[in-house]
Amino acid sequence: MSLKGRKKDTARSMPLEQPPIWPPFKSLIPSNLLSIQEILTNQIVTIPHFWPASLCKTYVSFLSNLPLVTTPGKPKKGDAVRVNDRFQIQDASFATRLWEETGLKDIIMGYVQSEDGLQLDGEARKQLWGGEVVGLNPNIRVYRYSKGQFFDQHYDDSNNVTVRSGQTDLPVRTTWTLLLYLTSPASGCLGGETVFYPDPAIKKTPSPEPVIVNLEVGLALLHRHGAECMLHEGREVVAGEKWVIRSDLCVKR
């Protein structure tokens, strides 16, 4: 499919809002016990148990009190249909905390590497993440999908943003989407799986089976976006509520 005319997940931001006072990251498991699981080569990985269930629960309670905004009825031309409630904030400080204080930086950068996960050397790591990773997109999005809500098929764009590094603002580019699931069937949420649709290896031949990522409390899902993004969707929630925190991996420009 050509890049033109693709349905996009646009993330128009509303700056000037005061960031929330996010709860502290309690009871995280040590980063050397986290692993990167490959779901689809070069496209989708997961980090199981990235957040413990207790922290996810704390966050769902906290996020429920934020001013979430329900999707405006009709999407703008070229935008995907997203039917959910969203809170969006430019919060460089939270993005840095999420990157540095949760073990994410350690495992993405390969400072720690568990035996049962994806093993990468420096070059392979750079190839996979699309450059030299420097942190997370300060554009933080929180989604709540109630029964009947979904995110229709779309592609995620790569964006040029800046991340704070010490005293300077670094020009960066987003390369992978980060989705952190806070709910799952274990917490009463049914449906809502994130589904990816691979293109056929040879044009005009049947497409491979979709890749379904099931919700798991505390699981982080990362998928490549931009020009090599796979068509994907958030399936309709059929019971309970699906809560997700979204950011993106950023590499140096």
Ligand SMILES: O=C(O)CCC(=O)C(=O)O
């Ligand atoms: O909620 C999901 O499972 C998918 C979210 C998504 O595709 C997005 O944020 O761009």
Ligand SMILES: [Fe+2]
């Ligand atoms: Fe997406």
